[in-house]
Amino acid sequence: MQPADLEARQVSKRFGGTTALRSVSLRIAPGTIHALAGENGAGKSTLVSVLSGNLRPDSGGLLLNGQPLRLKSAADGEDAGISVVHQHFALIPAFSVAENLAFAALRRGPFLLNADALAADALQFADKLKWNVTPSAKVADLSVGEKQRIEILRALATSPRFVLFDEPTATLTAGEADQLFQVMRSLASEGVGVLFITHRLREALSVADRVSVLRKGSMVLSEIPASELDESSLARAMVGDFQSAARGSHTAAGGDQISAQNVVVQDADRRNVVDGANLAAPFGAITGIAGVDGNGQTEFAEALAGVRGIFAGSITIPSGAEVAYIPQDRAVDGLALDMSMQDNLMIRGQRKPSLVRFGFISSRRRREWCSRLIEEYDVRAESINQSAGSLSGGNQQKLILARELDSNPGVIVAADPTRGLDVRAANFVRQKLVECAAEGRCVILFSSDLDELSEIADKVFVMSRGRILEGDVASLMGGAV
Amino acid sequence: MKRQLIFYALAAAIAAAACLIFGDSVSIAARGAFADSFAVHRTLVKSAPLALTAIGLIVAWRGGMFNIGGEGQLLMGALACALIYRLAPNLPFERAALLAGSAIAGGTYALIAAILYTKRGVNIVIGTILLNFIAMQIVSYAVRGPLQEPTHSIPQTASLPRELMFGRPNPQTDLHWGVLFAPVLAVACSIWLFRTAQGFRIRLVGSNFRAARAARIDADKHRTICMGVSGAIIGLAGGIEFLGTTGYLYDGFSPGWGFLGIPVALLGGLHPLGALASAFGFGAIIAGTKQLEAAGRADSSLVFAIQGAALLLFMLAQAVRTSSLRASSRIVEGSDA
Numbered sequence: 027m028q029p030a031d032l033e034a035r036q037v038s039k040r041f042g043g044t045t046a047l048r049s050v051s052l053r054i055a056p057g058t059i060h061a062l063a064g065e066n067g068a069g070k071s072t073l074v075s076v077l078s079g080n081l082r083p084d085s086g087g088l089l090l091n092g093q094p095l096r097l098k099s100a101a102d103g104e105d106a107g108i109s110v111v112h113q114h115f116a117l118i119p120a121f122s123v124a125e126n127l128a129f130a131a132l133r134r135g136p137f138l139l140n141a142d143a144l145a146a147d148a149l150q151f152a153d154k155l156k157w158n159v160t161p162s163a164k165v166a167d168l169s170v171g172e173k174q175r176i177e178i179l180r181a182l183a184t185s186p187r188f189v190l191f192d193e194p195t196a197t198l199t200a201g202e203a204d205q206l207f208q209v210m211r212s213l214a215s216e217g218v219g220v221l222f223i224t225h226r227l228r229e230a231l232s233v234a235d236r237v238s239v240l241r242k243g244s245m246v247l248s249e250i251p252a253s254e255l256d257e258s259s260l261a262r263a264m265v266g267d268f269q270s271a272a273r274g275s276h277t278a279a280g281g282d283q284i285s286a287q288n289v290v291v292q293d294a295d296r297r298n299v300v301d302g303a304n305l306a307a308p309f310g311a312i313t314g315i316a317g318v319d320g321n322g323q324t325e326f327a328e329a330l331a332g333v334r335g336i337f338a339g340s341i342t343i344p345s346g347a348e349v350a351y352i353p354q355d356r357a358v359d360g361l362a363l364d365m366s367m368q369d370n371l372m373i374r375g376q377r378k379p380s381l382v383r384f385g386f387i388s389s390r391r392r393r394e395w396c397s398r399l400i401e402e403y404d405v406r407a408e409s410i411n412q413s414a415g416s417l418s419g420g421n422q423q424k425l426i427l428a429r430e431l432d433s434n435p436g437v438i439v440a441a442d443p444t445r446g447l448d449v450r451a452a453n454f455v456r457q458k459l460v461e462c463a464a465e466g467r468c469v470i471l472f473s474s475d476l477d478e479l480s481e482i483a484d485k486v487f488v489m490s491r492g493r494i495l496e497g498d499v500a501s502l503m504g505g506a507v
Numbered sequence: 508m509k510r511q512l513i514f515y516a517l518a519a520a521i522a523a524a525a526c527l528i529f530g531d532s533v534s535i536a537a538r539g540a541f542a543d544s545f546a547v548h549r550t551l552v553k554s555a556p557l558a559l560t561a562i563g564l565i566v567a568w569r570g571g572m573f574n575i576g577g578e579g580q581l582l583m584g585a586l587a588c589a590l591i592y593r594l595a596p597n598l599p600f601e602r603a604a605l606l607a608g609s610a611i612a613g614g615t616y617a618l619i620a621a622i623l624y625t626k627r628g629v630n631i632v633i634g635t636i637l638l639n640f641i642a643m644q645i646v647s648y649a650v651r652g653p654l655q656e657p658t659h660s661i662p663q664t665a666s667l668p669r670e671l672m673f674g675r676p677n678p679q680t681d682l683h684w685g686v687l688f689a690p691v692l693a694v695a696c697s698i699w700l701f702r703t704a705q706g707f708r709i710r711l712v713g714s715n716f717r718a719a720r721a722a723r724i725d726a727d728k729h730r731t732i733c734m735g736v737s738g739a740i741i742g743l744a745g746g747i748e749f750l751g752t753t754g755y756l757y758d759g760f761s762p763g764w765g766f767l768g769i770p771v772a773l774l775g776g777l778h779p780l781g782a783l784a785s786a787f788g789f790g791a792i793i794a795g796t797k798q799l800e801a802a803g804r805a806d807s808s809l810v811f812a813i814q815g816a817a818l819l820l821f822m823l824a825q826a827v828r829t830s831s832l833r834a835s836s837r838i839v840e841g842s843d844a
Contacts, residue, residue: 328721331723333720351721351722353721358717358718359717359718359721360718360721361718362711362714362718364714365710365711365714369711372707373718373722376707377704382704385704386702386704387702387707389702
């Protein structure tokens with residue numbers, strides 16, 4: 027019997043005036059890992075939505091084992107054995123981990139709900155992955171990385187024949203990603219077809235059997251065996267004009283620094299999420315903080331930025347230094363998505379005396395200021411009155427950078443500022459941070475991307491269990507995982 | 508855009524069909540709302556409290572505080588007028604004192620819900636709704652007990668003397684100068700919400716309080732401010748109604764202005780100036796229905812049916828709009844990958 031392939035054949039999809047997919051074909055064979063690479067806006071997520079039944083294509087269609095497959099909804103997709111690990115988490119924050127996992131099995135389950143029993147299948151995968159998951163924890167209380175793990179477990183719970191991973195490694199550390207790749211390989215060895223969406227080229231090449239590349243809605247490389255490709259040819263296929271951020275030469279000016287001493291931050295349950303952290307971050311340099319998500323980075327970053335109060339210890343910032351904050355989750359903490367770009371810039375602008383007189387905002391000055399920032403930071407949009415939610419991830423992050431960096435802050439606290447961005451947008455962000463350090467400012471960069479830290483940070487610490495550790499990063503990270 | 512046009516066309520078609528079928532009733536209602544200065548005055552008198560409560564609600568809603576306690580805040584405003592007049596009937600600026608008292612009472616009453624929310628996490632919708640019932644009971648008690656008129660024969664407070672009431676441009680109609688508060692406050696609140704830094708912060712807290720927090724803006728402070736102002740405006744609506752139309756307080760003082768203001772605010776697009784327009788529309792419907800009632804064609808509860816239908820269609824249109832927005836934002840999510 028011929029093994030059942032899942033195939034998209036000449037799929038096209040338009041949204042309004044934009045063509046997201048232009049006659050794209052893709053085949054996922056059982057027992058193989060197929061990587062799909064592409065820049066932001068290339069149409070990768072759209073293709074995943076079509077493959078999973080979330081979107082119906084305008085033309086073309088799906089074939090399962092050569093037979094036309096009509097999916098009316100994601101539930102149909104699941105019934106056909108197609109599961110998605112979403113890039114934007116599709117979890118219910120108010121539910122516990124077990125309830126979220128049970129949700130996936132619910133339609134098949136018995137009438138009476140026993141969340142723990144329904145979640146059992148998914149939790150087995152957690153054991154298999156050696157992931158430490160607390161079934162009773164509320165999803166809203168988990169960090170981004172932990173949520174992603176639940177998302178992955180949920181997709182595996184239905185024992186699918188095809189699993190589509192939509193940028194699953196964006197927030198994972200190198201060790202966690204390796205574990206995930208092992209999961210992918212073991213799924214493939216059990217005969218599951220895996221589609222792995224990524225824009226990390228190294229990952230695509232290291233884990234996949236075959237690689238396809240989407241660019242601007244068209245397939246530019248189709249099912250090339252990974253062994254026939256290298257990083258630079260893949261990068262060229264993806265972006266055309268690949269440019270790497272140049273590392274600036276930093277000169278530490280003066281002896282000024284930000285220092286944190288024995289900082290303790292407690293969460294709502296009075297647990298010490300930051301537990302005696304010490305840090306000295308000099309001006310004129312990028313201080314990197316690596317670590318596995320959920321080790322207190324978010325809380326420590328918020329404490330440094332003055333967003334969150336500290337329970338004990340002290341944070342010393344030279345007087346007069348303004349602190350800019352680039353939060354980890356730009357859609358939740360960074361932007362008000364349903365407000366206009368102009369309003370989102372005004373989150374900072376409302377403090378500027380040049381824009382606000384006696385409490386009144388000058389419309390003209392505001393418009394001029396916003397237009398200047400949008401041009402300077404190359405935010406691509408049709409109008410400054412467009413909602414921030416209508417921008418792509420890269421442009422959203424540029425909007426935040428523009429707002430936070432414009433007032434020449436002395437200190438910049440950035441948490442995973444390049445998460446989910448394409449190569450070009452990520453380089454833009456890194457370049458800006460390097461420039462800031464070169465201008466003598468103090469940049470504190472929290473990142474789960476070790477490559478990024480080694481590329482631009484002057485000194486890298488590791489955050490583990492609420493403390494800042496110094497030493498060999500790789501071995502410390504190993505210990506932290 | 509095309510879809511919206513379809514909706515407008517549909518609305519016009521429904522209205523035209525209704526006019527054909529119920530032609531004479533519609534014309535009676537229209538005459539009741541617009542035919543002469545009596546009708547227009549009636550419409551304006553009914554519009555004012557609707558507009559003021561809606562503006563008050565919008566101020567709170569823009570800050571993410573879903574104040575459903577308009578009825579209670581309005582009653583407390585009116586109660587404050589009755590109380591101040593009872594305790595100090597001869598203040599130098601009595602009318603201003605009564606109005607200020609109504610605003611303070613409404614604002615304070617709304618702050619109870621705000622503080623319960625910010626300090627104890629009591630859901631704002633539940634808190635404000637329950638405070639409505641408490642206010643109704645307090646009024647009911649006051650007009651039968653401590654504030655009852657001197658003869659103790661009817662459950663209402665003593666009537667204000669005519670000279671304390673708002674002046675009337677035409678002594679034959681109910682229209683009073685107090686209605687002017689509505690446009691003035693609509694403009695003031697529009698400027699406050701959309702042109703000042705504080706208004707911006709309130710809207711930011713309402714839109715995404717976490718983004719406000721990350722920008723080191725005190726969300727609870729702004730929630731408290733917008734609830735206080737919201738309650739003050741609605742309390743003032745009660746005071747204006749007290750000084751403009753009745754002059755005394757009784758059980759049925761408010762025919763549900765605080766609740767009727769909710770759809771007015773929604774149909775006004777959550778903008779104070781929009782609320783002014785939609786309040787005028789609903790004022791006309793109320794005035795027109797009164798005329799229909801007089802002609803024996805309908806009961807005054809028709810107002811609620813019309814309001815409900817309008818709101819339903821409005822929400823349908825909104826749902827269509829957001830679903831098309833969502834479809835277009837998929838492009839963006841698609842372009843994020």
